[in-house]
Amino acid sequence: MALTHSHGVRERVRGGAGAGRYDREAMADPLHTIAHTLRDAFAAVTGLPAAEIDPVVRPSPRADAQANGALALAKQLDRNPRELAEAVVATGALASVCSAVEVAGPGFINLTFTARFLAEQLAAAAADPHLGVRPAEVVETAVVDYSAPNVAKEMHVGHLRTTVIGDALVRMLEFVGHTVVRENHVGDWGTPFGMLIEHVVDLGGVGETDLSDPGGFYKQARAKFDASDEFKARARERVTLLQGRDDDSTMAIWQQLVDQSADYFDIVYGRLGVLLRRNDIVGESFYQPYMPAMLARLETAGLLAESDGAKVVWVPGFTNREGEPLPLIVQARTGGFNYATSDLTCVIDRVERLHATLLVYVVGTPQSQHLQMVFEAARMLGVLVPPARAVHVNFGNVLGDDRKMLKSRSGEPAMLLDLVDGAIARGRAAVAERNTDLDEVERAELGAVIGIGALKYAELSSDRIKDYVFDWDRMLAFDGNTAPYLQYAHARICSIFRRADVDRASVRAVVPTLDEPQERALALQLLQFDAAVHDTLDKFSPHRLCTHLFDVAQAFTSFYEACPVLKDGYEATRESRLALCDLTARVLQLGLALLGIDVPERM
């Protein structure tokens, strides 16, 4: 899946060392542009290689941007920071794009862009299907491991964040040009399947079970397992049969459980609106046949050791309760494989078969140590070596009011489908409450878009590392940093174009005028979309894009209040403002799409 761009503005410039650089004239983000310009200016003034210089360009409350680089550089060179900043300004490098360049305080360079420069950058972004977002400098094959429910078990609140965050990352990675392999590492193997299969047998065998709602199935099997030694013994034997893979009846029942669960997962994913489908399932069973070879490789590499009868890898730097070295157990004393075996085999598969260079694990924080050990073992094996690397995209818990894991009324973890349906129902209620002139079908569709959007946005808009408190009212509020607020801003823009009876695409060649402060502020926000996307991907933190989109929406509503678009007396600015509206709507629509959230045209 090669990235191709038909438009000329983002041609790769070949010949640099390592990653290709892009023609800086082509960049829509003025901060990015100015950073390059300043880097060269600093290089000229100091004599240092440009590659070693960071001009530290940031948005500024005092101007459009500020460059703080002079302070650190001056210290490094033992020069006066103010003089250095003034020397850089004196090069005149910024004259063509800035209307004001001032050195302030100890050596800050405050920059104000010319309206013309900003307007041209806006026009460039508007002409770009990617709205100014640069493609990745190095195109990679990325495997994103997310969601990972268990066969024959219900999906619950614990799967919400991994599914929503993973899906957003997949969309963004693809958008900037990476080849992305979605992998749903479902739990479809292991000792629990002994009891699950045996339970199916008790129920009358294949065809007599219905897993469309796995609710009590797992619990029934579990209860029998705990209560009956006889059942327990049968379950153990069944595990052996399963692992042998050649008992037809066992395999048929297992396959049935897997297939029915896949149907159920598809229902959940479909309703939630994520990309995962059954083709993305690569369960633990897939890796099972490759595990003996993996163990042999560990053996050959001299990494396999024995400890208390188990086969282990001693991974340096990890200790147990007693302060003794902690092993990564890859084969239990019983000879059985466990999740370390599976995960290590999986790393090898992703690197060697899929040729992935970026392995993304969207998995909860509690598995951090386990994953670090697996990654380290893979490094020791010489598999997970540059350019291949693994990233644990960890996340905190979804909490209820009581600050504990979100529960259903029965006290168990809230079921994912209940949360999804609850979001849709609340979205519909919100629409009905504000009743517009929509018919039933439209209202239902809109309710789902708003409800699901709110649910997902709540997951994505705060730092994934922290726990967050689930709150229906807050996520569905039309004020604040919520999906409905962003969707509303988009709907208002669509309304303007309906009223004007103007085709959106027709204003995309317009170079807007930016006379009002709200127009400038909006322009600056819109041009930072590129940086927001890349920043989000660098840190695998979708909340960064959320924050940016919220800033865009706020800048737009301020503009909307202050700058009439269609009203009488504003004919002179009409085209220009329509162009700003169009680009705003596109940034909101695209940005939310990258998060897996739809936008309505009317609300």
Added chain:
RNA sequence: GCUCCCGUAGCUCAGGGGAUAGAGCAACGGUUUCCUAAACCGCAGGUCGUAGGUUCGAUUCCUACCGGGGGCGCCA
């Protein structure tokens, strides 16, 4: 015990080696003959957990401590 993460406004959260730490909600005060008021504007609110250290400069980096949570051998 060892180890990882978190601690920012009443609440929910951003931010991050630099200039007066930002939003939203709630509260208070305004705005609608006008493109969707599901909105906007204003006002108020914080010794950035505590104490040291590095630095010209720390809320940001380092150390210790306090508070909360996770993990620590044959489940995943």
